[in-house]
Amino acid sequence: MLDGTTSEIRERKALRINPAKTCQPIGAMYAALGINKCMPHSHGSQGCCAYHRSQLTRHHKDPVVATTSSFTEGASVFGGMANLKTAINNIFTIYEPDIIAVHTTCLSEVIGDDIPMIIKKSAEDGIIPEGKLVIHTNTPSFAGSHVTGFANQCTAFVKYLAESAGETKNVVNIMPGWVEPADMREIKRIAEMVGVEYILAPDTSDVLDSPHDGKYHMYPDGGTTIAQLKAMGDSFLTIALGPLASGPAATELEKKCKVPNKVLELPIGVKATDEYVNALRLAGDTTVPSALEKERGRLIDMISDMSQYLHNLRVAIFGDPDHLTSMVSFLVEMGAKPMIVITGTPGKKWETKMQEICAETNPDTQFLAFSDIHYMHQWIKNNPVDLIMGNTFGKYVARTENLPYVRFGFPILDRVGHRAFPTVGYAGGMRIIEKITDAVFDKRDREDPDHEVELVL
Amino acid sequence: MLDGTTSEIRERKALRINPAKTCQPIGAMYAALGINKCMPHSHGSQGCCAYHRSQLTRHHKDPVVATTSSFTEGASVFGGMANLKTAINNIFTIYEPDIIAVHTTCLSEVIGDDIPMIIKKSAEDGIIPEGKLVIHTNTPSFAGSHVTGFANQCTAFVKYLAESAGETKNVVNIMPGWVEPADMREIKRIAEMVGVEYILAPDTSDVLDSPHDGKYHMYPDGGTTIAQLKAMGDSFLTIALGPLASGPAATELEKKCKVPNKVLELPIGVKATDEYVNALRLAGDTTVPSALEKERGRLIDMISDMSQYLHNLRVAIFGDPDHLTSMVSFLVEMGAKPMIVITGTPGKKWETKMQEICAETNPDTQFLAFSDIHYMHQWIKNNPVDLIMGNTFGKYVARTENLPYVRFGFPILDRVGHRAFPTVGYAGGMRIIEKITDAVFDKRDREDPDHEVELVL
């Protein structure tokens, strides 16, 4: 496996090998799926839409519907207006969504299609039915990454929909960042436990982990409603989880509707979850209920019980910036040693932040944005680690190097647990500890000499 | 590993090799820990108590306190009354429980100590403080198994404490069977979702998975209260989960206080959970909330998505009868093939029931009660399986045969997840599917030739 990968690291300036990111539009599609009765629409060649749908489907093992402008060479030359207008007409007629969320692709970006103008024209031409909406975001594939696309789509919801009716309501907006449907459910559960009235946007729970009830629902009973998206302008606070994925939308909402915001890290691990809980508590002027404190206490207990195994556990990890920030912090909390941390998404600021997180305990940790899995693999060949964490693609590295592997991030195409169980929150922390210790001990139980196999840990 | 184990199976009538059960008293201790401010007391040699505490501690990774009559040879000759009385005095004085739950050991059983008489004598002698209680159960180690001991302790709660005040209350008693603290919490969560007022007894959640808050609480904020145990006599229904572990207590309660009961299998898997939920629904004359239906639907979805991998997956499994009944049913539901099912606990009736469960799809499944892991191992050497499930001791078999292993049952000494996440309920079902698929695919990802390693499943 990966037999061409050697330990000799050459500087690469032009060739990306085994990327740790994909392009913007899939992020916009994922975010749009978190809106109730929303049809994500890919304005470009139909291959983009096919690829995004396939990957999201393989990750979630659930239907992922989205439409495309199905560009051919003609559209690429003459512009995509006709295609988009036809698409809008077809979509509303056939699939009857409440809203279409158009995102661009590198193709329509390079052509320079003016989407707002096309939407305006469509409205004028009467192909947008009364009460229905078409919104858009620009998601050029040659900038940022899939996370940027998610952030852009979230920002577009605010730009197009959030309104101040004038009266501030006792409601908190929660922007979850790009996390799993199960994570979104957990983020809501925690907010409910703390007793805060909230709007979560977007919300893919019950949409991309929809129950099997023998029927197909194109628009499952889930997702943030348009009414909620509008009402966000009247909330008194936005808690934005994940600076990269949620920060821009929160900033936009503050600009547009004067809703102040707290941008927090994703609530993965003890401290990041504490910050989320504390923010909710302060927002709601309420107290943290005993049941939630006990969950927290069980996580602390598990960390303390396992700390001898977690101590100085050398971890190589790759993924998306927001995920990595919190996960690496959690690794530090549990006493593990992040050795190398890689994201494909560009981000100098992120690198600096990561250095700060590890400064005290792991000053030598390698942090690289705009890097790739191949680099991480080569680095590992030169620097031993005990564990690798990342999305499904990392399993090839783990296999090659015979190292324990914990799946984390997007996409996970070859396991099912991420669909059902959150990584965020205190329960998510326990899940991560379980995953890490299972991976490490499964290997030991298998490979250690007889006399080192332990009955107890 | 296990190099003495050959494929040649000889009939054994006297020698137990690698047992799939332990003795009664530990079950009584576990059940008693599920009562608020209760001190379990082992009436016998202090080694029993030490062994039980050690194993429960290693399983739960949490403090397990219990006292012992610390028999020496003298007590063995002259009877244990003096020891027990001294113990009762010391326990109430030093550790201040509300109740002491005495269970016997093989030693005190063989001696023939009359515990009720000793308790009576203690009361007369004034060493049981006002308002405090001492109860007892007989748990001879040479009959049944640890599960019998659990059932006996539960029955003792009813015998000693349940009362009919005359007015039947709109409350359901739930007897959880011997499941993990996390399972007990899940059983409560489901009852709350369905909207039924209940008393769960015993309840080890928050006791044996107590949060770390920097303090030690000998009696954590958890467990069934004595008031609740008493009130059980006024409930209108008992739902007893696990015929072996909970059935006798439910029967006793019916006999004593005329509370009718439904004895169900442990709610592991779809149908068994359905039965629990349905029993709650009917009891509460209420409806199953959408959120719970969605959990159910997510489990069905996961089973359907994974069915190609679960189909005809050959499983060898050992454990406790109630656990096995439901888990084997679940395996059948998901399309897997239970090949051999072993318990150490004696039980001809159980064997018959198991045959019925598998009759349609797996008529050739081997079911054996009063058997052992060594037999299962030898059988596997003759009959290939794809997966083994059982407690920690089974991992040696899995290692020897290089088979995927899923930990399930009691005790689990070498992993942490069972502390945090339930196996019961729909969420528990998803966890089991995750565990099984992870185990199978981890092996494939590791061992399959390069060209068979799949990116997606």
Added chain:
Amino acid sequence: MGRYGPDAATAREEMLKVYPRKTQRKRGKQMLVNENPATPAEIGANSRTVPGIITQRGCSYAGCKGVVIGPIYDILHITHGPIGCGWYSWLSRRNITKIRADGEVNFLQYSMSTDMQEDHIVFGGEKQLAAAIQEAYDEFHPKAISVYATCPVGLIGDDIHTVCRQMKEKLGINIFGFSCEGYKGVSQSAGHHIANNGVFKHMIGLDDSPVEAKYKINILGEYNIGGDAWEIDRVLKLCGIHIIGTLSGGVSYDEICNCHMADLNVVMCHRSINYMAEMMEEKFGIPWFKVNFIGLEGTKKSLRKIAQYFGDKELIDRVEEVIAAEMAEVRPVLDDIRTRTTGKTAALFVGGSRAHHYQDLFNDMDMQVIAAGYEFAHRDDYEGRDVLPHIKIDADSRNIEELVVTADETRFDAAKPEKKKALEESGFTFSDYEGMMRQMAKDTLVIDDISHHEMEKLIEMYHPDVIGSGIKDKYVIEKMGVPCKQLHSYDYGGPYAGFKGAANFYKDIDRMTSTKVWKLARAPWHEGGSAPAAEKEPATAGA
């Protein structure tokens, strides 16, 4: 009402009903009732997908890089463009392969890309591409590098072919590019054509080393999904027939360069590779005919035809022995399973040949295919190659290069066309393909580029026992309680080709159509009558 649901014409109307007028007209042409299988009606295949329709189709890049060239394991593949296209085509098509010798690198495990950033879009990406090729060479020293253009590359005017030529000269290895921008054509099909052209120009004929084997053939249009090519190879080997190159499943660069040394090309997936068969015949004289190793009948027929082509009694006899031995193994499996599958129904919507070939497997199982259609095929794949002269080339196809191929002066083997002619005179057919519709039952539905809406309606009306489709439909179909077999990836099963593959397929379909999992969907408290409280809450059922 037809036997398995409404009659096909009614069903077709029902599916079309919801569409806006123009879309209705367009889709109407792509949806036929197979009224007269012997003389198929004209279908509007290989036409643009209507924007806004939820389609299964992908793009030209996917067809070129993803399907045809991508599987060649020892070419180092570089996607020139933003990161997405290279990312999505990374190991996602299940082209399994084995390296030929220790020390070789299987580049399919790698995703390489120029990861174009905004400044490349603005200032051009040629330098980036040249540097990427250099870095790839330095890192891996491959024998060949292939470059794939993505949408923006064409628009900004990067000349990838010049870059490739220059780097080829500089590095002394084979380097070539494909202008397979995603917007070319109307589906993956354009990419297949572009790929065929490139393979023909840059690889075919590079190595004239003689191949020591009595019967030498190439399998064209076989991509080794799930190991199909290996099963075909296993069977052919048993017969004594040697495969030089399988284009392009589990194949090596060297094998492709050498494959013009074959006596015969047989074609599995007509759609994706008929160009190659034609061009190799023109240049080298190698005749071709269509085969089908999917399904027992097709496999037997194909083996016999190959044997007849070579004409040796020994080979003909050997083939019969192999067939007899293999059938003895698979027949009991089929006989058992058929007791459960007889009379069940299937529908197939996928690819450019599988929707046709897999009908044979269902026929083996005595199952009825009630509807079928391709994702990206052309009229000839539906109606047969006899329709070829009548196909009008539209704007979208016209911009795909048609190579002008002439006989190779030194390497054209005149004996082959002579042999072909002689065989044809004895009734043997070459360069033939009858298409899907001729094989389908009367009054079944034929739907090209089926849309999500049509699929939903189809299931509502017919509720087939199984549907063959792709990943984007799979969970839609299964939510409705109908099992879906992915025919692109085989749901990570397979092989399904040849004899052992057929047995695998039967078992999988048997499992899927016998599963009880769908029965779990309804909770007991929703079961009619028995659960009194259930009535209170119908709203939660579909929640």
Added chain:
Amino acid sequence: MGRYGPDAATAREEMLKVYPRKTQRKRGKQMLVNENPATPAEIGANSRTVPGIITQRGCSYAGCKGVVIGPIYDILHITHGPIGCGWYSWLSRRNITKIRADGEVNFLQYSMSTDMQEDHIVFGGEKQLAAAIQEAYDEFHPKAISVYATCPVGLIGDDIHTVCRQMKEKLGINIFGFSCEGYKGVSQSAGHHIANNGVFKHMIGLDDSPVEAKYKINILGEYNIGGDAWEIDRVLKLCGIHIIGTLSGGVSYDEICNCHMADLNVVMCHRSINYMAEMMEEKFGIPWFKVNFIGLEGTKKSLRKIAQYFGDKELIDRVEEVIAAEMAEVRPVLDDIRTRTTGKTAALFVGGSRAHHYQDLFNDMDMQVIAAGYEFAHRDDYEGRDVLPHIKIDADSRNIEELVVTADETRFDAAKPEKKKALEESGFTFSDYEGMMRQMAKDTLVIDDISHHEMEKLIEMYHPDVIGSGIKDKYVIEKMGVPCKQLHSYDYGGPYAGFKGAANFYKDIDRMTSTKVWKLARAPWHEGGSAPAAEKEPATAGA
């Protein structure tokens, strides 16, 4: 107030305060302030645990089967009794071992039991035991079988020794039993004595094969937890000293049968095995002295003493070289860690020798041991062997057999006592053990068989930086924010013996006493002042 908390006498009073009068008196004798370390006060060790007190102690079976005999890997061990005892002693003590040759079976991986049922209790279990031995023999063909009696066996009067003798004759392998019923004695200690007797009677001296080595010793009372015995063996091997038998860690049956061929016995755990050392000296003349390979000073001293015993300059020099080389490795580790551990405190409550020996490791780290005590030791382990003549044998000890051993007529080596005498005249000590209290600082607490309550109080009052204890206390201690190092199992770490083991221990203690995990215990909303809403909810904090 003492330096680290209340003064010891006050602390002792505080711990005793809650007890009922009789219990107070009893416990008072087992809790001392070490007022004059040079002349230790009398401690009430090896006395009964008061019923109802939460104790760490186990039973005689645990001491015999679990500790002393259980670790011999190639004896097949059968527990005669109900299932529990065999189950709990299955792999739960961390006696790690390696088989000596391929094809051997490590029986420690098995739990074998007669699984007594009610009818055996009623009608007697001898037949069941005989059948079990037969079945075990048929299944595994071991070289020896050992049988352990559990509580009911003694009460119902099964004669296991006769059954063993009969089966030994029948099967022709060594079979012997231990009457180690759980109620014997007051703790595991009784089981050690019973085990020593059995090993001496049934194994020691069975094999007179000469051992080719210049310096031959046995290590007694070393159980190879975490590989301690292997580290000791590594160091001794470097010195040129050969271990015949390590009783009984990682040892084989044959090694024990042959170990009377040694020149010298050195004793690690005095409590569990001093009987054996005495008996071997009486029967074979082999002198013994106490060593301690836990801690750098102890290890160095022990090596030097062994070398001095043999008296060869070559060996004495070699030992110094080894010490120098090993110290060069471990010293930098210790020097670094000591910067963090100096002045930190520890308490140790465990076992029968570890609570003493591990104080050396803490001393190495410049940590203060503020309190210590054994779980099952006798007065001599606290006060030193000079107290032995003054110990009154109570009822619980009297019923443990004292073997009467005399010199073996043919095998007693008279040269050894002569050598011993000569060395003693030059100031060398044999058969010595100074006990724990002499080593402990003045006014520290010495607590025998510490109870749960006393442990809680101790932590409340002193909050030591680390406590060495066992599994039953571990999580109690850690809930209070104090790390607990299990000194029975080493928390599945180790080795801690010798030089490399010392380094392991320093690292583990450094990690544990430096961990920040306890700081996570308090949620930020409970931090003083900064979180205004926190004040509303103090009730939930301790919930």
